[in-house]
Amino acid sequence: SIPIVYGCEAINLTDYAKPEHVKEIHAEINMQGNKVDFVTAEKKTQLEKEKTITIYKNDYNGKSDIELEISCNAFLLTEFTVDGALTDIKTQKIYIHIEGEQEEEEEDLTVKPENKNYTLDAVPPRIDSFTLGRLTEDGIEPLKIAKKTDTAFICAGQVLAIEVETSNNASYITLEFAGDSSIIKLDEITKRFEWTEPRERNVKTRYSSLKELENVYKKVTTLYPERVNDDKGYFVYYFVVPYKTKQTLHSWSTLREISKDAFQIEENKLFTRIAKPYSVVVKAHSSEGVRTRSITLDVFERWDTLYNRDLTPYIK
Numbered sequence: 354s355i356p357i358v359y360g361c362e363a364i365n366l367t368d369y370a371k372p373e374h375v376k377e378i379h380a381e382i383n384m385q386g387n388k389v390d391f392v393t394a395e396k397k398t399q400l401e402k403e404k405t406i407t408i409y410k411n412d413y414n415g416k417s418d419i420e421l422e423i424s425c426n427a428f429l430l431t432e433f434t435v436d437g438a439l440t441d442i443k444t445q446k447i448y449i450h451i452e453g454e455q456e457e458e459e460e461d462l463t464v465k466p467e468n469k470n471y472t473l474d475a476v477p478p479r480i481d482s483f484t485l486g487r488l489t490e491d492g493i494e495p496l497k498i499a500k501k502t503d504t505a506f507i508c509a510g511q512v513l514a515i516e517v518e519t520s521n522n523a524s525y526i527t528l529e530f531a532g533d534s535s536i537i538k539l540d541e542i543t544k545r546f547e548w549t550e551p552r553e554r555n556v557k558t559r560y561s562s563l564k565e566l567e568n569v570y571k572k573v574t575t576l577y578p579e580r581v582n583d584d585k586g587y588f589v590y591y592f593v594v595p596y597k598t599k600q601t602l603h604s605w606s607t608l609r610e611i612s613k614d615a616f617q618i619e620e621n622k623l624f625t626r627i628a629k630p631y632s633v634v635v636k637a638h639s640s641e642g643v644r645t646r647s648i649t650l651d652v653f654e655r656w657d658t659l660y661n662r663d664l665t666p667y668i669k
Contacts, residue, residue, distance in 0.1 A: 477521065506652065
């Protein structure tokens, strides 16, 4: 499922044509030359609409790589018949790679970096700042760094804050996660803590609907800027790390599973690596090109099972 925001805007009209002079403004989205959606209005100078395009891999006869050409065709008719129709078209290509079927618990997410200009003289977007933090009641705090791995980590069940600043007119960014797929799956524990139990107690939930909560856990998340200043954009995303996210660092929990005795664990293995860290990948997009940056992230034990243990000896 590919979420797309499309539309059109009549610019540089000055006093020549006001909204009341617009007889019809129209935008339609086409995929592989076939119209899939449209929006139209009168007495307006701009339109915008959201549409999710669903791709069925069975339609592509087992192909592993698909190239889709998606275009937005727009036209404007004014009351001034001498103008005729003002038209414009913008085309974007989307590349999809389909991997083979895997067992759900063994699914591994990979992300392909993209750094390219669409034309030789293009000025692609730039990612000026990309940081991860932890959202608390007091605001966003820097993530702790484990001494043994020199890598930032977060506990499962805590809220990961992702902040991105761009320049050169990035129109949107996409966030992806590389590593074990558990980091982007809404498990039953997370759903219970974030939705079911608060609703039962009439406590305000973080999300306004269950659908909104479910939409957070997507392999690719498209974000539009919270603020825009000249050619700079600011993006922010809050993400509850699922409680069943696969740990990448040894904790009291994992070591207890190995020893089968809570009082006989190998404490020297605390905060040593179990698996490769996750990667949080951001891609900044504009009509001029795409740029990619990534940050590695370890996931430690569930925060609600730490029992107030002192992590100070293990962190910077």
